[in-house]
Amino acid sequence: MRRHTITAGILGLTALVAVTGCQATSTDTDESAAVIKIATTPLGDDPTQANPIESLASLLETETGRAVDIVDVPDYLSVVEAIRSDHVDFGIMSGFPSALAVSTGEVDALMAWRGDGAPVSTCVVLDDSPVQALDDLRDGTVAFADQASSSGYFMPVYMLHEAGLEQNDDYEVIFAGGHEGSFAALEQGQVDAACTAIMLTELGAPMFPFEDGEWRGVGESPSMPIAGAVLARPSLDEDTRALLQQTLPRVFSEENADALGALGSGFVGREAIMDPAGSEFQSFVDIAAVAGVELEDLD
Template sequence: MARKLRCGDSTRRTFLAATGGAALAGLAGCIGSTDDDSVRFVLNPAEEQTDIVEEYTPMKEYLEDETGADVELIRAGSYVETLEALETDQADIADTSPTAVPAGDGFADVVGMRTAFGGALYFSTIATTPDSDIDDLSDLEDEVMTTGARMSTSGTLSPTVMLSEAGLDIGNFPDGDANDLELRTAPDHDTSRERLINDDEIVAAATGAFASAPQIPQEQFDDYPEFVEHSAEYDDAGGDIDDDNPELQLLAVSDPLPRAPIMARSEWDDPERDDIEAALLDASEDDLIPDDVDEDYELWFTGIQEADQNDYEPVQDILDELGLEFQDFAPDEEDDE
């Protein structure tokens, strides 16, 4: 029997603050058509150049082989839109951001936490250029800094807490302006890093370590033992430094953060749900990234481990520290981790 997409139907309050504009479904409409009886897997990229449907195709094929289900991959425009799709029965399962976990309580379940080379934790970094006069975070007062998307846990929210802990007045950022420095959001981690390199007005950039560590010499991370122990990025830190990817100077590393989850619609009660979720948790690196996949289309994660909402308490702590709720985020400029 064909599924009915209930575009805009919602069982809880809209995610947007009163000043944020129309409800998501009215702004974005249905995120895509779907085949009868297919499992609707909604995706959203974290990096500018990502062809996320191409990246997830090996996972789709693995899930179909393991379960016999027909899996449809649907690219969303933002993570707010992705969570809206779970709430309004436009998706059964989704690639979501860590920030979405507390917001999805009541209509979206955590299936598992994505891992990279065995690591379930990742980190934010704040970096500058080697020729700048910035030696520590306090030097950023009265300067211009770029961050990731407003909703990004590692690109914006965690770094904002880091700035506050360094004694800088962050004002209402990211739901408004900071007071002690100018903070500019970027659409994604890569763009934040590139703006630091290409815009002389910008003296520092916040990103997830996966976007910065390849251009930061490895020894600069040695003062951060948790990063050395837990980060999948440590072993190859500095490995991309060349004329096209200039060296960056590390200023600070965040506390460990839980990696992004896979979430499912709570009311998804089709028979294939248990099989899909079991196959996801059983997937090996070879299942997710087969040998014949072009390296430009490799997934950033190598496995999915069992997790629940309690594992994302550090994300809720960050939101609480900043006085934010998920509905404070408008649907533009959002990304994954």
């Protein structure tokens, strides 16, 4: 297993090379022995804890019999760009960035996991905060994880919209670069609330830094019809594509739930859909439109 990082700038250069037709792909090698490359955003940086990304790579190596490379990129949009530019073989993302990527027509949706009908997001405030309801965030400052995050942006923005609050008009928006950054901003008093995944608040440390009695959740968003998806480069060879569809459901199984931690908690035990059609993601476009967010703005 190897791990390396690429920046947004390098991704832009990679995309340019791919457009000019000069980039080599794994079709230039023996596909049966090709290294599988996964694009991921940072997750689980606590050195005292097993990293779920590395656990995923190890499990996938065992199931496929192939070496796996982890390619760290800064955010969800960079995962999409890494796939579109043939820099990696696949990435695993939540509903909204998956809908964005599928809408471009430049990625291949290998599989998706259905949602479980439970609320996705909440806005976390410190326990001594005067904020008791979503409307109390009017004229306040709210931290979001990433402008392409399902649980850390899209769903809470929709939730706030339904409560009569519009971003930038009724409250100030801060993008913290990730859920961890949102929590840090709240802890340091830089924002009134940090909107995040309910799942993270349930996982506790190290994914969620607040102890019981230090925080409260204000509001709950609706559920998502699709919890997440596996998106691959269209140029991926059929053997590798089929291999991933066979092995990923085994990787994301109950027996691996502890090893996968936060990465698997949104997918393990969910119904898997193979080759999901674009229509499976249409509700995300509808939710974004109601919230005044256009998916194409994130290109």
